[in-house]
Every structure is written in C-alpha cells, then in structure tokens.
Amino acid sequence: DSGVTQTPKHLITATGQRVTLRCSPRSGDLSVYWYQQSLDQGLQFLIQYYNGEERAKGNILERFSAQQFPDLHSELNLSSLELGDSALYFCASSPWAADEKLFFGSGTQLSVL
Amino acid sequence: SQQGEEDPQALSIQEGENATMNCSYKTSINNLQWYRQNSGRGLVHLILIRSNEREKHSGRLRVTLDTSKKSSSLLITASRAADTASYFCATDAWNSGGGADRLTFGKGTHLIIQP
Numbered sequence: 001d002s003g004v005t006q007t008p009k010h011l012i013t014a015t016g017q018r019v020t021l022r023c024s025p026r027s028g029d030l031s032v033y034w035y036q037q038s039l040d041q042g043l044q045f046l047i048q049y050y051n052g053e054e055r056a057k058g059n060i061l062e063r064f065s066a067q068q069f070p071d072l073h074s075e076l077n078l079s080s081l082e083l084g085d086s087a088l089y090f091c092a093s094s095p096w097a098a099d100e101k102l103f104f105g106s107g108t109q110l111s112v113l
Numbered sequence: 114s115q116q117g118e119e120d121p122q123a124l125s126i127q128e129g130e131n132a133t134m135n136c137s138y139k140t141s142i143n144n145l146q147w148y149r150q151n152s153g154r155g156l157v158h159l160i161l162i163r164s165n166e167r168e169k170h171s172g173r174l175r176v177t178l179d180t181s182k183k184s185s186s187l188l189i190t191a192s193r194a195a196d197t198a199s200y201f202c203a204t205d206a207w208n209s210g211g212g213a214d215r216l217t218f219g220k221g222t223h224l225i226i227q228p
Contacts (some may be wrong), residue, residue, distance in 0.1 A: 002155060033215065042220040043156075043201065056215050090155060099144050099205045102216060104155035 003027065006091050006105035014113055018079040021108045025072055025093030031055070032074040033094075033102060034066055038087040049074055050096075081112045117202040117219035125225040132189040134222040136202030145178055146203045146216065147187050156201065159187075192226045199223045
C-alpha cells in the first residue's frame with residue numbers, strides 16, 4: 001500500500017459529461033502529481049501541485065483542471081469528455097519534488113462511452 | 114513527450130534467467146528512476162540513481178547509468194514469475210526555481226517470466 005488513495009477506482013460516463021477524480025496523498029507529502037496512462041500515449045504528466053499551488057503543467061488539455069485543497073487532497077476535473085479521454089488516471093505524491101521517489105495511487109479507470 | 118525510451122518493448126524469459134532492460138533519454142538529468150507496474154495497477158518505485166553515480170544495487174536489481182551516452186540499464190537477476198510486470202524508466206526535469214517538478218516516463222518494457 002503506497003498510502004496514496006484515489007477514488008473512484010472505476011468511472012463509466014458518456015461523451016460530453018464532466019467527472020471529478022479525487023486523490024489523497026501520503027501523510028506529510030506536499031506535492032501531488034497527476035498522470036494519464038493510455039496504450040498509445042504511455043504515461044503522460046498532466047500537472048503538479050505543491051502545498052496548494054500549481055507548480056508545473058504538462059500535456060493537460062484546457063478541458064481539464066485540477067486543484068489542491070488546504071488539507072492537501074487534490075481533485076482532477078475533466079469536462080466535455082471525449083472518447084479519447086478514456087484512460088487510467090494516476091495520482092502520485094512526494095514530500096517535496098519529483099527528484100525524490102513518487103508514491104502512486106492505484107488509479108482511476110475512466111471509460112467514456 | 115517521452116524523455117525516456119525503454120528497449121526492448123517486450124521481453125519473455127524463463128524463470129531463473131536474468132532480465133536486462135535499457136533506457137535512453139534525450140536531455141541532461143539529475144536523477145533517473147525505475148518503476149514497476151503490475152497489470153493495471155499503480156507504479157511502484159524500484160530504485161533511484163543520481164547523475165554522479167554509475168551503478169547501484171538493491172536486492173536482485175542492478176542499475177547502471179552512463180550519462181555520456183544518456184542511457185541506463187536495469188538488470189533483474191534470478192528472475193521469478195512474480196517479476197512479471199511492466200518496467201519504466203523516469204527522468205526528472207528541473208524548473209527555474211530549483212527542484213524537479215515532474216518525472217517523465219518512457220513507454221516501458223513488458224517483462225514476462227515463464228515458469
């Protein structure tokens with residue numbers, strides 16, 4: 001058990017809908033990272049938050065947004081969903097920065113039908 | 114974009130044999146990490162090697178790093194069926210404020226250990 005909790009584990013929704021994925025980092029970790037994993041694109045970095053502030057952005061679509069709350073849990077919001085958004089979404093955490101090891105949650109499998 | 118590229122994409126060996134996976138990357142790094150992913154599950158950190166290190170061991174794992182060639186290798190000795198998984202190398206990218214703000218992963222090597 002990595003100590004990172006992601007909910008829900010599975011999500012099935014329709015095109016055009018909006019969903020929220022939730023992540024609770026390991027106790028004491030200030031950094032949260034979101035990744036998207038698909039068969040064709042591999043593991044893509046989306047965004048990082050550190051202690052409530054956005055620190056880095058990767059290949060995150062404008063339809064996607066995220067935030068980190070004062071209690072350090074994070075949410076990834078995906079809107080106007082398309083078939084191509086179907087993927088495994090991972091949250092990871094680390095105490096400070098990405099040059100330390102990351103602890104990954106078990107992921108949310110999103111299926112857009 | 115992928116920073117690391119693992120090779121081979123897939124590898125199938127007999128239990129007890131050694132498995133070697135390679136990773137090449139494009140830009141300068143501070144650290145390189147290897148992760149393992151069992152089917153459909155979260156990634157698990159295996160080992161971190163710093164740019165000033167050439168070799169590191171952890172149990173049955175041996176990692177080498179050649180910064181002049183921008184490459185790394187992961188060796189798993191005396192493989193077991195439970196080692197069946199995908200293995201990813203990950204490199205860090207530092208921002209102007211100091212500290213790495215992300216890890217960039219390759220597409221992984223899928224390792225199958227035949228019992």
